[in-house]
Amino acid sequence: MPPQSSNAPIVARNLVRTFGSGERLIRAVDGVDLEVAAGEVFGFLGPNGAGKSTTVRMLTTLLRPTSGSATVAGFDIVSEADSVRRSIGVALQDAAIDPLMTGMELLKLQAVLYGIARGEQHQRAGDLLERVGLSAAADRRVGTYSGGMRRRLDLALALIHEPTVLFLDEPTTGLDPMSRLALWDEIRRLNNDGTTVLLTTQYLEEADQLADRVAIIDNGRIVRDGRPDELKSEVGAPTLLITVAEHATSAAETVLAQFGESRPTAEGTLGVGLRDGAGEVSAVVRALDALGINVEHLELRAPSLDDVFAEATGHRLEGAS
């Protein structure tokens, strides 16, 4: 359950956003309720098109909700949009940065836009460039930056006015593993300094590693939310994944059904949530062997956020995007 603090930095109530009309009406966000507590890293998890970015665009005042309400940093996102903007930092999905400008110029422009005193602008921009490891590239045009450098600059831009709430929309999408780890470290550091972070991601590991709580969104609705370990324990049983010859699939399914409920898996693999836990593996193998079914591959997996996602939505997130 989400915390019930009325002072939560992010609160959304029945948030709805539609596009189009009539037969072409699309409910991109369909009644989202969420509450993010102060100092939390909140993971918003879902596949492409689930409604994550649309929700973030509403919470960051870029898009008016069709209905429902939300407050960010205690301010209404529609009637007090300017106060919301003053309180938040945002790094959007595509790291939209003017390629003709240098990193230093962009940070100074951002400082101007946020009303930072002229005497402080250069110092603060320099400090942030150093923090994200871009001091050496400060006077290079952003068009020459790598994807990872652009993401780090985007993060620095979001921090120029020392926001209390930070929105990161898929901050590591498209990054190499090293850049991803570096960005994770920076997000942890920011959170340790007291910044509340709402992070959208389609990477399960990212949500698992960073988020204190996650909400799983699918087709515009939040289908589960809670602490990652709680959600995983709710799924309960570990999943046994097996691969058998194609002609034996039907018989194997019948055997597996005796040990627990079927779980969605990748094509060509059978999955079962072992009702009585990992100790059942040998019994499953013996049962299959008794029918002459040859097991080509066997894997036992502890419950993951992907299992939570699969149980909640009927399909898997991993490999879906």
Place this chain on the structure above:
Amino acid sequence: MSASTGLATRSLRNIRRLPSAFIPALLMPVFQVVSFSGTYAGVTQMPGFPTDRSVNWYLPMAVTMGASFAGLGTGFSMIRDLQTGFYDRLRMAPTTRRQLLLGPYLAAWARALIAVVLVTLVGLALGARPVGSGLGMFGLVLAGVGMATIGTGWGLGLAYRFKDMRAAAIMQLTLFLGLFLTDAQTPIEVMQGWLQTVARWNPLTRVLHVARMGFIDGLGGRDLLIGTLVMAGLAGITWMFALSGLSSLDD
């Protein structure tokens, strides 16, 4: 530095870094003043033509067009910022919507002054000779700034609504139609039929008269007053058009 001047500085810096986006808009009016004053040199023989120098007639029109391009140029830049998502960053800043708009206006005025000075120098080199008092040159600059203002509001308003290159096509088409359906080429008195009626009622004709004050005899304070009122009216309408377009991005 305010948010508006910060945005204007960025826009002007990008002229130097991406000259290909600005130079064509500057060359077009230069080309017009050169080619029109040469090609239509004989137009001055027409009975009642108000000057014996064709360049005096065409220079103000080219200046007005150059300044308009400077305004529309901000619309082209806006399309790029909208398409790359950079404008989202600006919209998320705690600046008023008016400040966000004023930035491109400041940049357009600076660009327009570059166009006004360059095209005027080319015209003078081709033989244009100012007439009357210095008020006439003021009229040329005023018309330039006025058309840049109108062009900026129109360009931004279209860019916010279409968010793609359709806006650019409409900007150019409407600018050419608006300016050429005036007395840009020949005096209203020698036109015939619907063209004469359209030119007489086209508000941009009044703007051209302000621009011509320093180069054509017979234009004076009344033309300055009417032209200024027309520019103020169109500037106000296009500002509102741009402001409502900016607001529509939230929808």
